[in-house]
Amino acid sequence: MSRREMLAEQVTDYVLEHGIIGLSLRPLAAALGTSDRMLVYHFGTRDALVAEAIELSNARSVGVLRGLRAVRSVRAGVLALWQVMSDPQVDRCQRVYAQAAALGLLGREPFADTVRRSNAEWMRAVADYLRSCGASPGRVQRIARLVDATMMGLQLDLSVEDSDGVERAIRDLARTAQRISDKAA
């Protein structure tokens, strides 16, 4: 494992903890026991660093999701998915993704491609998992999109207020997903 790779992992840890929005090199470097000089040396640019951290963060959450074993129904699969999303590891990754999306929203940052690719990979993993739970192959994309969007929105809500209606919403979502998979539109 090269020095650069090690640093990239550490940077990702830091980013998962502190977010990417106000990230600046000097505090980051200090927390890692190195200097901004080194970060720029290894990664070339702050933006490149952040992009790499986003990719690694996404890879981690995809990894967790890929390791999830299938359950018997789509409905149960959605509930299992929500548990994964609530796992602190994955949760933090999703929040980084939300920040990246929020930053990209107004086209300010040049990470559009990175975020797009990460999201596509994540969506693929979600769809694959739901398929392995028995979701209709012809409708799994449609289900995955609905499930992913709703969970993202609920997570945003959760960070704003600890709302109790979230569990209920997840159950509604799970039932809907099951229904879409079962019968024709």
Add this chain to the structure above:
Amino acid sequence: MSRREMLAEQVTDYVLEHGIIGLSLRPLAAALGTSDRMLVYHFGTRDALVAEAIELSNARSVGVLRGLRAVRSVRAGVLALWQVMSDPQVDRCQRVYAQAAALGLLGREPFADTVRRSNAEWMRAVADYLRSCGASPGRVQRIARLVDATMMGLQLDLSVEDSDGVERAIRDLARTAQRISDKAA
């Protein structure tokens, strides 16, 4: 209309255009034809300015929603809601909200209360609208939460990639909302 109020409106316009994430006083002031000196004079602090812009932005989108006339069914109401959310005016407000939430996600900014209140007000407006469309009063909160979260997630998705599955997801959501309203859980 006091000078301060006029400035606040202009600031809100600017924020809806440029977001709140990297907002800095000098470019903002320049765009408004004034100076950072003035902004600080009228609002006291950059953070206070941003908080006020968030509130005004939210007030605008709530205003649009409150002006929406009821339709005959929950299902149609959800579709109408999505149209409102897709309106550039409201869309931008929601994006500002997403940015605020993303900022608040990791507790970095002191706007937690502002965002919380704004969100509560918005959720109330959504619930009121759905109720006026005939949603079961006992379940309207539950429906509103699901609808709002899903739409927020879909909007985030839309900003990342112009995904075509979104309309489909909205229709699925509308049908689900109708079903929840109609029959017991």
Add this chain to the structure above:
DNA sequence: CGCTATATGTAGTGGGTGCTACAGTACCCG
């Protein structure tokens, strides 16, 4: 040994940041 590539420390540059001190100006009320 010497040479080269990788890694690191020191110090700095130019620029942007929020915010302030101070000195006004314009206007309304008495």
Add this chain to the structure above:
DNA sequence: CGGGTACTGTAGCACCCACTACATATAGCG
């Protein structure tokens, strides 16, 4: 007219930013 109040321009402070120039250390390899 005099005096307060609302507003504005100029200049600057102290700080943080990403990034760089330059010198240096260390290690592998012939």
